[in-house]
Amino acid sequence: MAEGKAGAENRGGAGSKGLIIAAPSSGSGKTTLTLGLLRLLARKGLAVGSVKVGPDYIDPAFHAAASGRPCYNLDSWAMRPESLGALAARAASGAELLVCEGVMGLFDGAFVPAGQPDGSTADLAAATGWPVVLVIDGRGMTGSAAAVLAGFAHLRPEVRIGGVIFNRVVGDKHKAAIAAACARACPGISLLGFLPPSSGLETPSRHLGLVQAAERADLQTFLDGAAALVAEHVDVDGLAALAQPSRLAGGSLGAMIPPLGARIAVARDTAFAFAYPALLEGWRQAGAELSFFSPLADQGPDEAADAVYLPGGYPELHAGRLAGNAGFLNGLRRAAAAGAVLYGECGGYMVLGRGMEDAQGVRHAMAGLLGLETSFARRRLHLGYRRAALYAAGPLGEAGQGYRGHEFHYASVLAEQGAPLFSVADAPGADLGHAGLVEGRVTGSFVHLIDRFAGS
Structure with a gap:
């Protein structure tokens, strides 16, 4: 609602x-x-x-x-x-x-x-x-x-x-x-x-x-x-x-990340719980209307939404259940086919991909909207602050728009095919290559974005 x-x-x-x-x-x-x-x-x-x-x-x-x-x-x-x-x-x-x-x-x-x-x-x-x-x-x-x-x-x-x-x-x-x-x-x-x-x-x-x-x-x-x-x-x-x-100057909370659309459907349950309150409140203050749905309950996004946000969380703990939730996955596919913006962070990014391998090595088919295959059977820690800059204009801004955020996950990437979303560096500025994928209006990466910067 x-x-x-x-x-x-x-x-x-x-x-x-x-x-x-x-x-x-x-x-x-x-x-x-x-x-x-x-x-x-x-x-x-x-x-x-x-x-x-x-x-x-x-x-x-x-x-x-x-x-x-x-x-x-x-x-x-x-x-x-x-x-x-x-x-x-x-x-x-x-x-x-x-x-x-x-x-x-x-x-x-x-x-x-x-x-x-x-x-x-x-x-x-x-x-x-x-x-x-x-x-x-x-x-x-x-x-x-x-x-x-x-x-x-x-x-x-x-x-x-x-x-x-x-x-x-x-x-x-x-x-x-x-x-x-x-x-x-x-x-x-x-x-x-x-x-x-x-x-x-x-x-x-x-x-x-x-x-x-x-x-x-x-x-x-x-x-x-x-x-x-x-x-x-x-x-x-x-x-x-x-x-x-506090000695900090107060002020109005603006959108730290631009709204993905006018009506944004946000995934929210124990598998998709990692959304900062400041992000959602900033979108509301910018005039966006938010609705929420539970992928674990096999709910798809509101069909009236022009954007879908899949935050991070623990989808790897529920991979088999999510793979069997046709209402949820088909809802994502219908939204993409209708031209809605779909954006996933970390766990949400993995669910937008083709498949996810759980800790026991069993592969589970995901939404198939990005050329991404991930695995938790081959764990590797990725941790730290990230500077990110957009390669091309899209829902998150113009080419070169900078963001700061963080990365914290154990997933290994088995395949990542398509146009990259960000160029990334660590906190001191060391180049880490690229991150994420873009396929039309479907985008995502492992980086949890926190705030926009004139430069990353």
């Missing part, structure tokens, strides 16, 4: 304050802490918004489930400054507090020349002025925990570490030793809590990250458990008091 055209421009959020939950490395516990904090504050009646640093589809869905509000991604490398400011304001609009979850370790980002945005959490902290609450895994450390904290506090003076929470702390003696060492080394940093090991709050993962929120039958129980953990072990009032207003 159509969801209507763009509403009023975003003008709010300037008064909201924010903070960043970050860590020295992935696996330190920042996601569980963030989700518990969001759920706890929302349960207390606070209007709490959230953002996630970097290219990530899965964590934001957990944020939205915990807070009851959309979560937006902020990426200093892949987004123009005006896009960053507009999205930060959008996330903060109507919120009393904005919680940002970092990506990887605080200072981890793209390998680019010094002084250029690298997409790291530290870059966003410097740009926004939001203080950082560092989550440190305290296993096997006492005095050394203070050295970790001091090192992170002093590496970049413009990145303020306002508080620290230690995770996986076992017993009062362990807690007291860490607290004493940190009080001596970093007296200006608030000790906000000590979390015990919480074996009941694991976040299951698969080859592209966490299992999706929509796939977890125990989601509400997990979120409530995380909230209870935070309530018992974290000084939530002290943490919230650290928040500061």
Whole structure:
């Protein structure tokens, strides 16, 4: 069912304050802490918004489930400054507090020349002025925990570490030793809590990250458990008091990627879940009307649509089912025959191809609209930021139009026959050749586009 055209421009959020939950490395516990904090504050009646640093589809869905509000991604490398400011304001609009979850370790980002945005959490902290609450895994450390904290506090003076929470702390003696060492080394940093090991709050993962929120039958129980953990072990009032207003200039959210048509049918289910809210909202604000359909339920796109968007996701986990869904595949073929624009990213790109080989080596026929054959039986990781420029004019813009995005998949390409869509490079600018295919008005690639640039 159509969801209507763009509403009023975003003008709010300037008064909201924010903070960043970050860590020295992935696996330190920042996601569980963030989700518990969001759920706890929302349960207390606070209007709490959230953002996630970097290219990530899965964590934001957990944020939205915990807070009851959309979560937006902020990426200093892949987004123009005006896009960053507009999205930060959008996330903060109507919120009393904005919680940002970092990506990887605080200072981890793209390998680019010094002084250029690298997409790291530290870059966003410097740009926004939001203080950082560092989550440190305290296993096997006492005095050394203070050295970790001091090192992170002093590496970049413009990145303020306002508080620290230690995770996986076992017993009062362990807690007291860490607290004493940190009080001596970093007296200006608030000790906000000590979390015990919480074996009941694991976040299951698969080859592209966490299992999706929509796939977890125990989601509400997990979120409530995380909230209870935070309530018992974290000084939530002290943490919230650290928040500061953003220094980013706000503004209206424009189309970061031009609308594919006036009426865009978007595939949406657990096999096609990787569509950024900012992308869809930008299309609405540009005047496009969106409708949604489920390929897993054997639904085809709205026949009135003049464009079809197949986002990424996990179609490889459902390849046999999708291959047997004639209503879905024939709907794509009818749309292409009628002259509609069809655009697929990553998993959506593979489904537009001729065939997909699953992890057991069984080939499943797909839509056959692009000369693409892929395999998950011959896994190879493709990961990283991408600069992309269009080879020729088409639905995504004029020849040479630049984009920034990311690639994250394990599929191997067995055949890729036809005209390429993009010339691509990595974040430092090293040439990676071409990406994607174009066949008439059917296009796609493995690159998840984030924002347009005058040059890639």
